[in-house]
Amino acid sequence: MEYQPGVCNIGPTQQRRRLLLGVGSLALAAAFVAAAVSFAWPRWSLILSVFPLYGAAMGALQYRERFCIGFAGIGVFDVGGGTSEIENEEALAADRRKAVKLNAKAMALGAAGTVVVFAAVTVLA
Structure with missing residues (x-):
């Protein structure tokens, strides 16, 4: 696997x-x-489920896209050979656009999941 700016960084x-x-x-x-x-x-406390649902979406998206938002933020990548710093400004900019x-x-997705949870609990209660 190879690092591809704005496409794959893990x-x-x-x-x-x-x-x-x-x-x-x-x-x-x-x-x-x-x-x-x-x-x-x-019932309003169910709105707090947005935080773990956001985390679930974040993990799934990073897994599927082979892209770490945190790595993009600090300007590194790790595709298997250890963490390396991104020195090319264009590559760093591409990674940060993808991260956003x-x-x-x-x-x-976290917000949509929260709406579904809130609606389901409201209907089933």
């Missing part, structure tokens, strides 16, 4: 870490919603 090992982030965040979201329902917390797009997608 290899298989880093991808697995992002997948674990996504799965763990999704499990945390499910546990939070279950607790909110079980303990009859105020992925972050926006993750926020939208």
Whole structure:
């Protein structure tokens, strides 16, 4: 695997870490919603599920896209040979543009997931 500015900045090992982030965040979201329902917390508290749902979306998107938003922010990549610094300004700019797009997608997915959770709990309650 090779580093491609604005396309791919992580290899298989880093991808697995992002997948674990996504799965763990999704499990945390499910546990939070279950607790909110079980303990009859105020319905508005379900809005807080946006945070772990955002994390789940972030992990899944980074895994699927083979792209780490954090790495883009600090100007590095790791496609399997260890972390390397990005020295080309155009490559760094391309990575940061991709990071902004992925972050926006993750926020939208987290918000949409929260709406679904809120609606489902409201209908089922």
